[in-house]
Amino acid sequence: MNFGTSEFVHRENPIDCGRIVLFELFHFFLILHFKKTGYHPIRHAVSDYGVGATKNLFLIYAWFSNLGALSLSIVLLNIKDRFSISASIPILIILMAISRILMLFFPTDLEGEKLTVQGKLHYLFAILAFAFSYMVIDRGGSHLKLLEGFKNLNQFFNIVTIVSSISLGAVIVTMFKPLRFIFGICERVFLLSINIWFIVVSIWFVYIL
Numbered sequence: 001m002n003f004g005t006s007e008f009v010h011r012e013n014p015i016d017c018g019r020i021v022l023f024e025l026f027h028f029f030l031i032l033h034f035k036k037t038g039y040h041p042i043r044h045a046v047s048d049y050g051v052g053a054t055k056n057l058f059l060i061y062a063w064f065s066n067l068g069a070l071s072l073s074i075v076l077l078n079i080k081d082r083f084s085i086s087a088s089i090p091i092l093i094i095l096m097a098i099s100r101i102l103m104l105f106f107p108t109d110l111e112g113e114k115l116t117v118q119g120k121l122h123y124l125f126a127i128l129a130f131a132f133s134y135m136v137i138d139r140g141g142s143h144l145k146l147l148e149g150f151k152n153l154n155q156f157f158n159i160v161t162i163v164s165s166i167s168l169g170a171v172i173v174t175m176f177k178p179l180r181f182i183f184g185i186c187e188r189v190f191l192l193s194i195n196i197w198f199i200v201v202s203i204w205f206v207y208i209l
Contacts (some may be wrong), residue, residue: 042185047108066097089140096132133194137164149208164193
């Protein structure tokens with residue numbers, strides 16, 4: 001479908017930007033885990049990378065994630081009437097991004113350290129970010145798969161929703177002993193399912209627009 005030049009640029013640039021940013025997100029995610037950090041991917045939380053020598057690399061990873069999500073939300077807001085997309089989806093994405101951004105201003109307390117006010121605020125915004133992330137996957141997938149342009153992604157949405165729901169449940173359970181030692185891997189599966197959802201949806205919008 002063709003658009004006027006100004007409309008085309010207005011609608012296409014954010015989604016192209018979001019797609020590039022989200023791919024770079026995976027790049028930095030992998031660097032964090034292959035770099036010698038002293039953190040173990042099975043035990044330690046991803047936010048632990050935000051403390052110490054890996055802080056700057058973690059911040060780059062986090063901002064790529066937030067910028068990619070916000071780019072997609074801008075596109076969804078612009079085309080929601082054309083595709084009959086519920087406004088709740090981009091709003092949830094924005095709330096997720098805001099929670100993630102606020103979380104960055106309050107670095108986590110490392111395991112074994114005394115819980116501080118800063119650490120409590122970090123956990124609060126992390127819980128909000130995870131909740132909004134899951135709501136995006138669950139409600140967003142349920143809504144988008146009913147639309148004409150997304151019917152081919154029906155199975156993808158179902159699989160990602162199942163993976164994200166199971167892994168989020170595992171994150172909650174492993175926050176406490178005796179399963180705390182596998183918290184890291186459960187969190188990473190959840191975060192990867194979220195990131196994959198955003199990348200696939202972004203690419204699909206590039207395809208159908």
